[in-house]
Every structure is written in structure tokens, then in C-alpha cells.
Amino acid sequence: MPINLLKLPRSVGVLVVAELEYREVFLLSLCSRRTTSLVKKAEIKVPKLAVHFKDSCGYKEFNILAVTDKGRLLVTSVLHVSRLESKKIFTVKLGNDQEAETNFEMFRLKRGQFIHRMKCAIEPMAVQKAVQDYINSIFHYSDSYQLILITEREGKLPNITNVNDIIIGLEILLELVISEESWIKVTKKKAFLGYVTVHPQFLTNVMMTYPDTQSVSVYSDIVGDIPNESPFFQIPHFFVAYGKKFSCGPDYIHNFYGKNLRLERASLTEQDLIQFLQKWISHEAYYNLETLSINTENALDQDLIRQAIEYEEFDPNEPEKRPYFLYFKIPYFIRPLTKYRLRDPKVVEIKRITDGRRGFLYINGKNINFVVQQN
Template structure:
């Protein structure tokens, strides 16, 4: 990782980083573990380790990690055609022990409040022993609902969940999946399964975005009526649903079932100009638009804005 002198200098510098990301993936049949510093602008690599059955290189070095943990390793550097250098460390020690020692080692040098976990493989056995995980990303061809439950149970401090995989099966209503405050799910359009209405009907968090969803107008009407009557979605802030190519939303049919107020360009000050959305990324959604209508909750007259097209449904709840 670095020399003893460099480690001491880094610790003395009291370096504060916004977030550390721990990434797990399969590479050429081996498990790969990476640590990155995450900023608003970029992701900066810290270290990359590859677990192998045995060290094939003749140049083996003993590396000390954390509080006295030692591992025999071999270091590799590769220069790509564009001049970019890739480097990684191979190690044959028990992977969970190496991962835990690496985390302790990195945390002893950098100061951060939250960690991000990225799983790019079908994880077998015990999940990584990482603390303070607030953001989880699962990305693979398919993922089992039980695996999602296991991940959420393992990291109870989660605030954000990104699932960029085909979820193979129905998610039970009692699953902690629906308790996550911020969820983004996307399915490849060619896959067998897609996001159905149960995803948002059972949701009790704050922000959800579904890509490649399969829903009907009645599903969306039921959702709107439950919010308007205050029957459900008490904590909801944003709901974004992008339907798959097999679906088309009849926005006029939905509008006929709710009371709403259209945008008046002569009185733009009656509504905010934009609404900040930060899942899966941060952007400002314009509200002063003819396609955006205003609705109110019956119990407290809380305002929300609804955007409808043939391929998109968006609801944002005004905070004031």
C-alpha cells in the first residue's frame, strides 16, 4: 500500500475524504477487491487486490496491514495503450481476513463518515465485513430477492440502494427492501423480469426511481389516490417511473381521475421553478411546465407536482 513513512505523513495530515467505496467483482475467475475515494467529481483509486489460489510470481513481498496482520503478496503494474497505468496486488491469504485488515489500514489513514459497497458479482459465503455502509450498489446479470435481503440485513445503516440487475423473482412485502429510504432499480430491457407495481405499492421510504418498469394506468391511479387521501406514502418525496418499451402511459386517462391545477404562465410565482432530485444522481427538475400539474393532499393540503408522458411518471412532494 505505502511505506511506513508515507503512512505516518498521511495520518499526520488528517486527510478527510467524503466517502470510501469498497468494490467487489470477479476478474478472470478470481475475486477482486478495490478501494476508492469518492468525490463529487471523480473516483480516485486507493488500492486493488486480487485473491489467487497461490502466488505465481517469483517476486513475493510481505506486506503488513492494520494491527500486525501480514500477508505475502506480489505487485503488478500494466501500462495500457492510452498511457494509463493499472496496478494490483495478488494475495493468496484468506480473503475475508485480508479485506478486514485492508479496511482497518485504509481507515487508519483516511477520515470519512460513510462507506459505499459495490457488489459486481454473485457473492458466495459470508458478505464483506465492512462498517458504516450507507450506500449499496448491486450490479450483476441477475440477483435473487433473498440475496438483497441478506445484504440489507448485513448493513443496517443503509440509506441508499442501487440495484442494476434483473431481480429474479418476487420481493416479499415484508422485505427490508421496501424500508430503504432511497432506492434506484433498473432492469435491462431485454430481460424476462421487470419492475412491477408492487415495487412502489409497498414502498414506505422517501425516494424511489424505477427504470424499465411495467405498470398500467390503474396502478398509477391507485398510487395517486393513496397519496391524495393520505392513506399511504406519508414520507414520500419523489417517485420516478420510466416504463419499458412494451408500455405506454395514457396521461389523459390518469388526469381524468384526479383533481389538479394546471400551470399558469401568467402566474409563475405560484410554484417553485425547480425541484431538486438526487436519485440516482443530482439534478433540478423544472416545475414551471405545461406538462406538470399540481395536486393537493386532502388532509393537510400538502402540495405535490405530477409530470406525465407516455413513457414517464414523476411525482415530487413540495417540502414547504
């Protein structure tokens, strides 16, 4: 038997709202001013919010997701269309006297859950900002956003603010992450067809649009060289993965000024790595570096590299000279902390001349890790 939520004692109504899914909270808030007030009174907090932007059937789709320990959960979805079906128009009030005429669609998942999508025909940039502001309001959210761009885009990028984490690349990867909260069907065949490429100018446009970005992950081929002065090399946390046709050259290392860099497919020589290590040792560059992780196309000769630098091998008779592990919080990894094992004969210690700071180098065939102890 249905129960009128607004006829319950306010304290009980707040408890009911607190048990709803994020998407259900959003829908409830749209029903009336009283339900909006009830939602805000419940003070539901979301750990992190993300915007997922892609093309869908020739239109632009704008999804807002809650990033939780269960994955990315859909909160709401907006599809920008050329016109609405006149018989199904529903006016959505987004607070601050902002309204949007929409067609509402509901989808039923296999588990019996329902998700929704709003179709809008008004100027996309205005809708995107209004939706973000409204979501911030009902969830009392003031933290930064993650932005997920499936493909390289022509024209304007999403009109959202407070972006500090950007993911660019594979559609199949991101839709698997969204998983059961998405109505999009994912097949094995699509996994091979969904691969995309991006160009350096697009990456520059992204950085100019979202200048406060702290972390970027690129899950695609970057076609062409990124200019040495590109703001991308100034990003504290940079991850390039899944190159199919093109590899990352040594310029990705030589021009990097940030804290954490990971390259999944890099074309490097022993001399490139030696140059990097010598600049770190002399404090000529890489002042803020914490971790460098690289998978190279070809195995490097670690003996040749060791001959060019001063290092100290692991002494099993005095293991206490090193920590067991070093832990780092690296934004482009899902896990809260990434740990690196140091008490290993394959890990050699290197010291920076100016301040004695310790770095630890691991080379095993095509895999390279260099981590810097922070205290």
C-alpha cells in the first residue's frame, strides 16, 4: 500500500529519504518544493561526483555519477536533442528559478531497478551548469568533480566547474565501470571497436578549459607530439595507458614537472633513463617527483644503467636500513594507497646530492619503477 511521504512526521520522512538510492533522491527532489525541502533536510552526502560526457545516437549525453566504493552509480542523465515530443513535455524546476522542459524516459534494469534520462532541447551549456548546481545543492556538495570524456570532442567541452580529475579514452572501459547502473549494452565485439585516438591540441583545449585539473588519465593513443610547453606536463598526476599504434616517447619524462607519472607503453632507451636519473640525483629537475612507473616497448639493460649512476644494493644482513614499503596516494589509481616493496635485491637505492633524499629504482625487463621517499 503506497504511503504519502509528506504525511509522515518530518523526522520519519528524513529517515526514509536517507535510505534511498542517489538517483531516487534526485527524482524525489523534483516532485515539489516540499520534497526538495525534505531531501535537503536529510543532508545526504555523496563521497565524490563525476560527469560522464559522450555521444549517444548522434546527440550529446551528460551523465552525473556518484563515485563510491561500489563503483560509479548513476544519479541523473541528460540527453541534448534537437526537439522534444510535444505530448510528453515535463517541466523540471532546478532551483534558483531555473526551469527546463524535458521528455522523461524510464528504463528498467534486469534486476528490476529503474533508471531515468531527461531529454532537453535548450542550449546544452546552460542545462549542464544548472544540473550541476542543482546536484550540488541537494547533496550539499562542494568538493571537486571527476570528468570522463569518452572521445575527442569538437566544439565546446561540458560546462561544469571545479574539475580536478579527468579521464579520457576507452568507451568500453568506462561503461564497464558504470556497469549495471547503465542501460547501454556492452559486448565483447564492442571492446575491440570502441578504441579511440586523441590529438595534442584537444588535450591542450581540455587543460585550458579546466585549468585547476590535478590528475589526467588518457586511455587511448595520443596521435602526434605534445608540445614541450604544453600545460599537460605541468599536471601533478599524469597517466597514459593502452597505446595500440603509438607509444610515448622520452619527451613525456624529460618535460614532466609533476609528482606521479605512469606510462603503459613507452619507447625509451637506456640513455633516456640515465638522463632522467642523473637530473634527479643532481637536483637539476624532478623536484616534486614521487613515483615514476613505466612499461617499455623493449627490455632495457639494467647493468648499463647502473654503471652510469651511484647506487647502493639491498643488504639482506641489514634489512632495517630500508622501510618494508613506501605508500603513495596516487589519484589515477582506484585504490586509496599504492605500495612499493623496497626490501628486494632487485631494488637499488639512489641518493640526491643536495639533500640526501632517497630514491629507489626497480628494473625488470620492460618494467621500471622509481619511487622517492617523502620523509
